[in-house]
Amino acid sequence: MTWHPVASSADLTYRTTYHAQILGRELVAWRADDDAVNLWENRCLHRGSRLTLGINDGAELMCRYHGWRYANRTAGCTYIPAHPADAPARSVCNRTYPVAERYGLVWGSVEPQDSGQAGPPALDLLEAGDPTPLRPIVVNAPPAKVADALAGYRFQPSAAVTQRPGAAADWRSYRSPEGGWDVATVERDELRVTLRAADGDDETHLVAWVQPVDAHRSVIRGVLDARPPAPARLAVLRHHNHLLSRLRDRVEEQAALEPVPEPIQVEIVPVSVELSGMPELGAGRRAPLRVRVARKWSAAADVAGFELEPVGSPLPGFQAGAHIDLHLPNGLVRQYSLTNGPGESDCYRIGVKLEPESSGGSVCLHETVREGDVLAISAPRNNFTLSRASERTVLLAGGIGITPLLSMAQTLRQSGLAFEMHAFVRDRRFLPFGELVTSFGDAAVEHQGLSPQQTAEEIGRILGEHTLSAQLYVCGPAPMIEATIQVADELGWPEESVHFEYFANPTEIDDSTAFDVALARSGLTLRVEPAQTVLQALRAHDIDMPSSCEQGACGTCLASVLEGEILHQDVYLSRSERAAGDRMLTCVSRATSDRLVLDL
Amino acid sequence: MIKLYNYELSANCYKQRLFLSILGLDYEAITIEFFPGMEHKSEAFLEINPLGHIPVLDDDGFMVRDAHAILIYLAARYDPSGRWYPTGDPGLLAKTAQWLLFCEGTTSTASAARLHDSLHYDFDIDAVRAGAHRLFRVADEHLWFAEQEGYDWLVPTDHPTIADLALFPDVILSEEGGVSRQDYPALHRWTDRVKRIDGFTPMPGIFFAAPART
Incomplete structure (x- = not known):
């Protein structure tokens, strides 16, 4: 995987966005308040607006056009203002690119993520000291030509700029002393040039990369191997800025004499239809994620807090109000709300109240589960969505x-x-x-x-x-x-x-009736027997239906009803939603008529 | 009562609205239909400004024209701190004047490109865009080193000056003239800082920044 520098770390200031580009591909770079750096496709999934025009609120990046929000790290869409009551599918996710910070620069790659390579290759020269990035110099010329010119770049060792009498004021000059500085190009590796300037024992190394912005646009990103001494640090930075600007002028003059190459055409891959719809959860309660209990603590007199960190794949984004299914060592499955703030995806935090009288979920978590244990969880799901458009x-x-x-x-x-x-x-x-x-x-x-x-x-x-x-x-x-x-x-x-x-459905569930359920889309009629739920009948016939709490509280197994009278036994639907008679929770609700027709 | 002869989409009028808002001054905006009505060339308006351009400020009968002259007047008259137009310090005053004159350059390049693209003015578009890039390069370099020296603004002092307000509109609206700011990250950071000045007000095409760190 080829890494290119795209910015100085100092460019990603507090809550700003940065317009980056590699080989014609426009990227948005932004730093969240937790210091994570994001490098994404610079397009909103909605209407293709540049996300660099958006607002970095420290945890999410909001598109300026219609307010779609994307979470730190995952780039998962968390909010669509036009549908405040509906959770966007958690798989609606902007395209992310590999990103790393090293030597005071932000690095990215537009090639597919290659596991095990977390950043650009380490350079011994820069690992040791206090690498100091120079001011980046934009050059309107092809990257290879800029790198060729850089190989001939000559400068004074930092000590010579800073120690000679009056030198700080003299940063414009490049003067060789009697006999000359010992200046050499140490190494050239395509778009990277390593240079060395020495004056006796004083030596300065400069590693300069050419960021290939486009076919005819480049940025010189130089890094000094050591931080110049404070009083003349600016003189050294100006010295290089001055000389590299002259180099730029020469290269641009030369490039202007040659035909300008066409800009690189990049392919913008649209989000697949599967990804932009609701996630396919499959039958039953799935627990595709593994988490480790990183911390367990007393969050109140009868409440244990759990911090769950990812094992293997990173944790998916979530919305305020979302819950997860937690699969316990004793075989029970319980739902817990995430207490996390927006964009916190390095761990999930939940609170579990001890209920000694209940069937043993909370007792297991309080007494058996310890720090270091690995648990299976579902992806977050939100049926308790927050509107951000209200005045109160x-x-x-x-x-x-x-x-x-x-x-x-x-x-x-x-x-x-x-x-x-x-x-x-x-x-x-x-x-x-x-x-x-x-x-x-x-x-x-x-x-x-x-x-x-x-x-x-x-x-x-x-x-x-x-x-x-x-x-x-x-x-x-x-x-x-x-x-x-x-x-x-x-x-x-x-x-x-x-x-x-x-938390739970206090209703006494009546499951004594039997009735038919016709599935309009599947062209199938099922019989629901007493002591069997609609959900169980569906599953017995291999009909895909997601579920979570399976007691009529969470709303996951909601189905649209086309015909028939419903016996609602859940605590999820509101009164008017029940009265409308066009949807039901298949885990507890039944029919009062002989037949129900579902939109499945 | 202050009256401002104003056109909502004019960058030079916006400078005045921005500064009036920052100073917290009430004023009456009198709309001069610049496009398509060409009202600034009408006989009635030529009575107010024989040069036939906006903005013009009328402060209780005292008339002043030209964007930067109005900024100087408002600062000298209504900013008791003396920091927006630092007349007390020759060095700072000279630098403020220097950057105000720099803005005459962005008006004839970046702003001209915007008039060409949005209001169909007849300019050599390639030339004015190239001119804008030359100036933005200079401003970006200046601001990068200002940051290194610990300054947030065009003039090396801890408070913005009218030079920052004079340059801001041509920079922030440049993409309406096809002048990308992608190559000028220091200039971009400075626009964020201007947007965080107390009393900042936007105009069509300009958005608020995320709030500053508290």
């Missing part, structure tokens, strides 16, 4: 229900959008991720030790009358969600502005 966003958390809301709050904070978070807990010791909550300052309010009645009253005071575009997100125990929905309704909050996520 209220986040109501009951206990451990705060986890998806923490991700939302960090996302809103990162985008500079206001929010109000209210955490209802027994007392301070039971507030999960208290430190993170504290970091929200006045935006987060704790409510301690309230009875259900007091909680409902408090929620009423918090919500007040509905104002234009205000949105409410609530996650917590079932009674709290039910109370919130009722209070919001009484205060005139429209149903579509109230978003909720249950």
